Amino acid sequence: MKKYQYQFPQGFLWGGAIAANQAEGAYLEDGKGLDISCGFAHGIKHDYDPVIDPSKFYPTHEAVDFYHRYREDLALMEEMNFKAFRTSINWSRIFPNGDDAEPNEAGLKFYDDLFDEMRKRGMEPVVTLSHYETPVHLVEKYGSWRSRKLIDFFLRYCKTVFTRYRGKVNYWLTFNELNNMRRMPGGAGGIFFEEGENHQQVVYQASHHMFVAHALAVKLCHEVCPEAKIGCMLSLSNTYPHTCDPNDVFETMELRRRSLFYGDVMIRGYYPNYIARVWKDEGVEVEMLPGDEEIIRQYTSDYLGFSYYRTSTHEYGQPFYGDTGGDQGTPNPYLESTPWGWQIDPVGLRYTLNELYDRYQIPLFVVENGLGQVDELGPDGKVHDDYRIDYIRRHVQALKEAVKDGVDVMGYTYWGPFDIVSAGTGEMKKRYGFVYVDRDNEGKGTLERSKKDSFEWYKKLLASNGEEL
Numbered sequence: 331m332k333k334y335q336y337q338f339p340q341g342f343l344w345g346g347a348i349a350a351n352q353a354e355g356a357y358l359e360d361g362k363g364l365d366i367s368c369g370f371a372h373g374i375k376h377d378y379d380p381v382i383d384p385s386k387f388y389p390t391h392e393a394v395d396f397y398h399r400y401r402e403d404l405a406l407m408e409e410m411n412f413k414a415f416r417t418s419i420n421w422s423r424i425f426p427n428g429d430d431a432e433p434n435e436a437g438l439k440f441y442d443d444l445f446d447e448m449r450k451r452g453m454e455p456v457v458t459l460s461h462y463e464t465p466v467h468l469v470e471k472y473g474s475w476r477s478r479k480l481i482d483f484f485l486r487y488c489k490t491v492f493t494r495y496r497g498k499v500n501y502w503l504t505f506n507e508l509n510n511m512r513r514m515p516g517g518a519g520g521i522f523f524e525e526g527e528n529h530q531q532v533v534y535q536a537s538h539h540m541f542v543a544h545a546l547a548v549k550l551c552h553e554v555c556p557e558a559k560i561g562c563m564l565s566l567s568n569t570y571p572h573t574c575d576p577n578d579v580f581e582t583m584e585l586r587r588r589s590l591f592y593g594d595v596m597i598r599g600y601y602p603n604y605i606a607r608v609w610k611d612e613g614v615e616v617e618m619l620p621g622d623e624e625i626i627r628q629y630t631s632d633y634l635g636f637s638y639y640r641t642s643t644h645e646y647g648q649p650f651y652g653d654t655g656g657d658q659g660t661p662n663p664y665l666e667s668t669p670w671g672w673q674i675d676p677v678g679l680r681y682t683l684n685e686l687y688d689r690y691q692i693p694l695f696v697v698e699n700g701l702g703q704v705d706e707l708g709p710d711g712k713v714h715d716d717y718r719i720d721y722i723r724r725h726v727q728a729l730k731e732a733v734k735d736g737v738d739v740m741g742y743t744y745w746g747p748f749d750i751v752s753a754g755t756g757e758m759k760k761r762y763g764f765v766y767v768d769r770d771n772e773g774k775g776t777l778e779r780s781k782k783d784s785f786e787w788y789k790k791l792l793a794s795n796g797e798e799l
């Protein structure tokens with residue numbers, strides 16, 4: 331029996347997380363192709379332009395220029411004692427069209443240098459293979475993950491990067507927040523609907539292809555780099571029943587299952603019984619080839635990476651637009667909200683960690699958690715972000731309680747350790763960082779970096795392995 335764990339284990343992966351498209355910029359440099367993030371002027375929750383409109387400003391095109399400034403940024407992360415740094419490889423830097431026969435050497439070289447720099451500075455790279463970055467050509471020519479062909483293209487890409495970065499990257503994640511296929515299928519899977527389509531049919535068919543691709547990527551990763559671990563990644567902010575009315579309670583469980591379904595398939599390795607009724611009610615018939623279910627059963631995730639930001643509540647009869655709550659539902663009177671309406675709930679993190687570990691019994695990795703706020707520069711030209719320190723302190727306290735509860739947690743990578751473009755809204759105004767980046771919503775600013783108060787605080791937290799709260 332496992333002994334009582336009263337503190338964070340040695341080797342806990344403390345650090346921060348970003349995504350290529352939200353930080354790198356250089357959107358067409360060194361042979362890169364267009365990926366879907368390039369067509370969202372106001373983030374993935376809003377309209378997508380299949381053709382770039384030259385009269386519009388697209389925030390990811392330059393983002394915060396991490397492509398050219400990563401050495402400076404990683405030096406700051408090293409100063410904060412990071413043990414891990416999560417980013418994605420932008421698929422379209424390696425295969426500009428997604429279906430190219432050969433990879434783009436300049437793209438491969440960029441990530442070689444980036445991962446070398448992380449390792450030199452004592453950080454384990456944690457790498458997402460697709461973080462809202464499906465190559466545009468795959469969307470146009472094949473309808474993205476509607477087509478089974480995407481499985482082969484994705485595996486070609488995986489084989490290329492697993493082989494190239496073997497020994498450098500020991501932690502992989504396949505698709506960022508795959509359960510967002512329901513809420514934001516454009517971002518999560520490059521799915522944009524045609525008129526008259528049954529949306530749920532398209533979403534679940536595409537998800538099936540992604541499940542097979544995920545399982546085959548796990549297989550490939552284990553063959554090519556046996557020392558590496560590969561996980562799935564889900565958005566698992568949580569939802570509570572708004573009252574103890576059994577109807578609220580039951581329906582909230584059903585809502586939560588819309589997300590856990592993705593973990594159930596990629597971790598437990600099979601389609602859960604409850605989905606048959608959901609598909610029947612929604613007129614969904616997923617086509618599977620013989621052998622698909624066996625592949626899914628055989629190659630399951632080594633760990634579960636997930637994002638947790640907030641909770642919301644659900645009342646009987648409310649629509650199930652969201653997969654995780656948060657955007658929908660009824661405000662929780664016990665919790666405060668950010669200016670974007672995200673309700674801050676540290677206990678919810680402990681609850682979620684326990685919920686997930688009870689269900690899956692595999693290591694968990696909090697690969698995203700953080701506070702998006704409006705940061706004002708004080709008269710001294712600095713950001714005094716006590717509110718951010720307070721948010722992290724309370725969440726890390728909850729994380730520690732979960733460790734004491736016996737949950738197996740591998741690490742914690744704070745979202746957006748330096749300010750980056752918001753995925754949801756495309757804003758720079760919604761800042762998460764310990765490091766302020768001088769850039770605004772219209773793309774103005776010097777891009778200069780400066781430390782906020784939270785920088786020193788996080789540095790101490792990491793130096794004490796999570797003890798100095």
Ligand code: BG6
Binds near residue numbers: 506
């Ligand atoms: C997660 C995404 O859902 O939330 C990130 O994986 C995103 O890409 C983060 O940035 C925070 O959301 P937002 O909209 O505040 O950037």
